[in-house]
Amino acid sequence: MPTLPYAHADDSLRALAGQAEGFGRHAIGGLHGRLYHVTSLEDDGCGSLREGCRRKEPLWIVFEVSGTLHLSSFLMVSSYKTVDGRGQKVKVTGNGLQLRACEHVIICNLEFEGGRGDDVDAIQIKPKSRHIWIDRCSLRDYSDGLIDITCESTDITVSRCxxxxxxxxxxxxxxxxxxxxxxxxxxxHHCFFDGTCQRHPRVRFGKVHLYNNYTRNWGIYAVCASVDSQILSQCNIYEAGERKMVFMYLTEKAADREEETCGCIRSEGDLFLNDANPCLLSGDGVDQAFKVHEHHAAWTVEPASDSLREVLQVCTGWQSIPRPQERLPVVGFRCDHNIFDHYLL
Structure with a gap:
């Protein structure tokens, strides 16, 4: 059975930091900050997630409560934060998280469902945010997108969602x-797209590495390459339902170009099931797709196989796992209903 990467990251609480693979591999979240305990599922106030995320100092945020957190507006996450849902079952609804002009943010083991309103995404990353890692989250049923990465945001990894x-x-x-x-x-990587309609992902301009994902029964297409995008699809599983087209190419005109162009997709070791049709373009466009090893040296990739497909159906999204222990406690102090524990690193 294939081994999912960074399983050792659950050995201790902050071992998660810096364990992302791919372009978001440098994300450390709140590694060098205090421990912040979410003790309230209220939208705001002392002990709330919003209160922790708005603080300017680095924080490793954990939950002491399970349940539904209904957001009346976007919850802004500031730089150097880890929002760590391990050990509890927390569902975010009503609105989503917004990562604006921030860096070094880790979002782990949360559920997102039922966001409503104009331009409401589960996780919105813009503008100019970087070093972001979204890991082991379950996302469904928002009025707009589930994850948007736009406006010069970069160095981002989405894994096991x-x-x-x-x-x-x-x-x-x-x-x-x-x-x-x-x-x-x-x-x-290592994500499961289960009957979602489109955008797994849709890409303009960016360089995107997809590997060891399982996409099945999409409604329009699986992956879309639009203007000047470069996509490497490596060892993924594409299982068609009624719609068979895996890769779509949409032409658009970049503001600094005279003519419309689409993007390019290079497929390496992908598994196409149930008559899934990749419809790959040939020629110079494919050759222009970026080479991953020119950007980072190593990533954990398995052959696309039935055993990988089985693993991804049970080991993606929110996981019922205990919160790892923190190490080297030094001192704690209490503010109303919220507790801050200061730890040596």
């Missing part, structure tokens, strides 16, 4: 006029 009951799943690069999005680099 479960996507279901949704239309526009992951958007990378928001519009053809924002040519600065050529800086975008993202990795999506």
């Amino acid at each position: 479960y996507f279901s009951k949704h239309n526009k799943t992951i958007l990378i690069g928001g519009c053809s006029s924002n040519v600065a999005d050529r800086c975008i680099r993202a990795t999506i």
Whole structure:
């Protein structure tokens, strides 16, 4: 049976930091900060997730409660934060998380469901955010997207997430006029796209590495390459339902170009099931796709196989795992209903 990467990251609480693979591998979250305990599922106030995420200092945020957190507006996550849902079952609904002009953020082991309103995404990453890692989250049924990566945000990894009951799943690069999005680099690996309609992902301009994902029964297409995008699809499993087209190419005109162009997709070791049709373009466009080893040296990739497909159906999304122990406690102090523990690292 294939071994999923960084399983050792659950040995101790902060071992998670720096364990992402791919373009988001440098994300450390709140590694060098205090421990912040979420003791309230209220939208705001002392002990709430919003209170922890707005603080400017690095924090490793953990939950002492399980349940549903209904957000009345986007919850802004500031730099150097880890939002660590291991050990509890927390569902975010009503609105989503927004990572604006921030860096070194880790979001782990949460559920997102039922976001409503105009332009409401489960996780919105823009503008100019970097070193972001989204890991082991379940995402479904939002009014807009589940994850948007736009406006020059880069060095992002999405791993072991479960996507279901949704239309526009992951958007990378928001519009053809924002040519600065050529800086975008993202990795999506070991994710399960279960009957979602489209955008697994849809990409403009950016460089995107997809590997060891399982996408089945999509509604329109699996992966879309639009203006100037470069996508490497490596050892993924594409299992068609009624719609057989795996890869779509949409032409758009970049603001600094005279003619419309699409992107390129290079497929290496992918497994196509149930008459899934990759419809790959040939020629120079494919050769222009980026080489991963020119950006980072190593990643954990398994052959696309039935055993990998079985693993991804049970080991993606929110996981019922205990919160790992923190090490080297030094001192703690209490503020109303919220507890801060200071730890040596």
